[in-house]
Amino acid sequence: MASSSSALLLCLLFISLATTTGHSYSSSNEAFLQCLHLHTKTSTKNLSKLLHTPNTTSYSSILLFSLVNTRFNTSSTPKPLLIFTPTHESHIQASVICSKSHGLSLRVRSGGHDYEGLSSRSQDHQPFIILDLTNVNSVTVDVDLATAWVQAGATLGDVYYQVANKSATLGFPAGVCPSVGVGGHISGGGMGTMVRKYGLAADNVLDVRLVDVHGRILDKDSMGEDLFWAIRGGGAASFGVVLSWKLRLVPVPSTVTVFTITKKAEDGAIELINKWQYIADKLPEELYIEVVIQTVANGSGGGVEALFNCLFLGKSSQLLQGQVDPENFFRNEQSIPPLLI
Numbered sequence: 415m416a417s418s419s420s421a422l423l424l425c426l427l428f429i430s431l432a433t434t435t436g437h438s439y440s441s442s443n444e445a446f447l448q449c450l451h452l453h454t455k456t457s458t459k460n461l462s463k464l465l466h467t468p469n470t471t472s473y474s475s476i477l478l479f480s481l482v483n484t485r486f487n488t489s490s491t492p493k494p495l496l497i498f499t500p501t502h503e504s505h506i507q508a509s510v511i512c513s514k515s516h517g518l519s520l521r522v523r524s525g526g527h528d529y530e531g532l533s534s535r536s537q538d539h540q541p542f543i544i545l546d547l548t549n550v551n552s553v554t555v556d557v558d559l560a561t562a563w564v565q566a567g568a569t570l571g572d573v574y575y576q577v578a579n580k581s582a583t584l585g586f587p588a589g590v591c592p593s594v595g596v597g598g599h600i601s602g603g604g605m606g607t608m609v610r611k612y613g614l615a616a617d618n619v620l621d622v623r624l625v626d627v628h629g630r631i632l633d634k635d636s637m638g639e640d641l642f643w644a645i646r647g648g649g650a651a652s653f654g655v656v657l658s659w660k661l662r663l664v665p666v667p668s669t670v671t672v673f674t675i676t677k678k679a680e681d682g683a684i685e686l687i688n689k690w691q692y693i694a695d696k697l698p699e700e701l702y703i704e705v706v707i708q709t710v711a712n713g714s715g716g717g718v719e720a721l722f723n724c725l726f727l728g729k730s731s732q733l734l735q736g737q738v739d740p741e742n743f744f745r746n747e748q749s750i751p752p753l754l755i
């Protein structure tokens with residue numbers, strides 16, 4: 415008798431806890447929704463379509479949509495209380511104000527490629543929400559001025575595509591992976607195959623719109639030069655939420671040359687890598703050669719191979735006429751000092 419009443423008590427306690435947890439959980443969501451409504455001109459009905467909770471069917475697919483590093487998709491990875499997918503700048507301002515007033519940590523996610531998963535999880539199990547900028551992704555190109563305004567949720571692929579659609583002789587010097595987001599990429603520097611000629615993506619930022627911790631929108635002039643400097647390489651999430659960047663587009667030839675030369679260790683890859691270190695920075699700035707060293711699957715012979723990935727800003731005939739054919743460089747038996755490392 416004693417044991418069955420204890421079991422009943424335990425069961426009632428469990429139900430009561432579950433109900434309480436469920437109640438407080440949904441009421442905090444409701445309070446957050448009301449706060450967003452108060453700070454935007456958007457109805458709660460429309461806002462609730464942009465809020466995804468573990469109880470909504472969209473939650474998992476949106477959480478995983480751009481989570482590139484699957485190490486951060488385990489049962490022990492902290493999950494957000496909410497994912498908010500704003501469609502307007504005022505929504506982003508409100509999310510900063512409301513997450514602060516509700517004691518929630520805010521994770522900002524543009525393309526989701528963060529190596530440490532910082533855009534999709536919290537540390538120390540702090541309650542948090544994800545501000546996912548996927549819907550804020552316009553790219554507006556001005557060919558005459560050679561500039562573009564790009565919203566933070568645009569990917570590098572979106573930028574390259576829209577620029578190429580408008581002009582065959584303009585480009586933007588940023589990374590190689592098309593699904594990387596401009597929000598995280600440019601604020602961290604952003605290096606790509608035109609870096610020798612035009613520098614980093616961050617070097618080509620002319621202006622920015624950023625929501626600060628108070629929910630205000632700042633631009634280059636109103637934020638001051640220190641903050642403008644910091645968010646172009648120092649990561650922006652420590653300072654606010656980047657809404658959009660104004661980019662300087664750079665001149666490119668309408669035809670460029672791209673090639674990859676693969677060498678295995680038995681083809682002399684180690685000697686070539688050694689030589690590459692001494693010539694790569696002496697080549698014309700229009701020629702970029704990077705080396706990727708990778709293991710080869712056992713099915714393909716195993717071992718290690720080096721990929722020489724190249725971009726030349728010009729036609730292949732110009733490249734050959736200019737005597738900058740990398741194969742020739744590599745074959746040339748010039749005296750090269752031994753590798754020091």
Ligand SMILES: Cc1cc2nc3c(=O)[nH]c(=O)nc-3n(C[C@H](O)[C@H](O)[C@H](O)COP(=O)(O)OP(=O)(O)OC[C@H]3O[C@@H](n4cnc5c(N)ncnc54)[C@H](O)[C@@H]3O)c2cc1C
Nearest residue numbers: 524525526527528533589590591595597598599605651656
């Ligand atoms: C497959 C792959 C290929 C890559 N290729 C290159 C490359 O060629 N060149 C190169 O330089 N790098 C490259 N990277 C690195 C990449 O540039 C960085 O990981 C970058 O931070 C990703 O930006 P994101 O917006 O996609 O990521 P996210 O995970 O969304 O964000 C990364 C960080 O920036 C913050 N953040 C995102 N958006 C904003 C915003 N709007 N305002 C403020 N903070 C924000 C996030 O909170 C997080 O801390 C690559 C990464 C991967 C996974």
